[in-house]
Amino acid sequence: MSKIKIAVLVSGGGTNLQALIDAEKSGIIKSGSISLVISNNETAYALERAKAADIKTTVITKKACGSQDAFEEKLIEILKGENIDLIVLAGFMSILSVKFTSRFDKRIINVHPSLIPSFCGKGFYGLKVHEAALEKGVKVTGATVHFVNEIPDGGEIILQKAVCVEDGDTPEILQKRVMEEAEWKILPEAVEKVSYKLIKGV
Ligand code: GAR
Secondary structure, three states, X not given: OOOEEEEEEEOOOOHHHHHHHHHHHHOOOOOEEEEEXXXXXXXXXXXXXXXXXXXXXXXXXXXHHOOHHHHHHHHHHHHHHOOOOEEEEOOOOOOOOHXXXXXXXXXXXXXXXXXXXXXOOOOOOOHHHHHHHHHHOOOEEEEEEEEOOOOOOOOOEEEEEEEEOOOOOOHHHHHHHHHHHHHHHHHHHHHHHHHHHHHHOO
């Protein structure tokens, strides 16, 4: 069975990328293969993780491109040039315009560290999401994998998993628990689910 080609877009540590790499190795992801990692941050540790797994890497920064438009044009050029079928945003800290998202309808997925529609949208990323959850005093949070459209964190939900907030949690402790118990599990599962559907054409 031929596999679909996956590009993973990253900005930072890349623990979700690592979960995807491990899931491909262990066979949880079997309908797709990670063939490219793109970072918008040249110092992202995620790049080291990709290199260690022998995955091609590219760095594209908004600064070098000069504008969001030129940045997205460059991204599109590279993704099309590599015949990428599915784009996974794994800790990618840049909002993509409708011009970009409409080019890849139902072919971009994102992992977000809360139960959407809570604590999501513009300004909610990384640790800020967990700070907001603790400030609100929610007792349950979690992670969501969703399709990406022009609305930040607004696309169709693919998978979600709940995680308990515990007494004494700091944003860092909560972030780690959400990653371990939810993100690193549902992101690979969602990638396999979407890849399988793309192969079957459903
Ligand atoms: C993850 O928690 C991811 O869900 C979040 O940033 C972290 C990246 O960690 N993404 C967002 O907040 C996007 N809105 P990683 O680089 O170790 O995967």
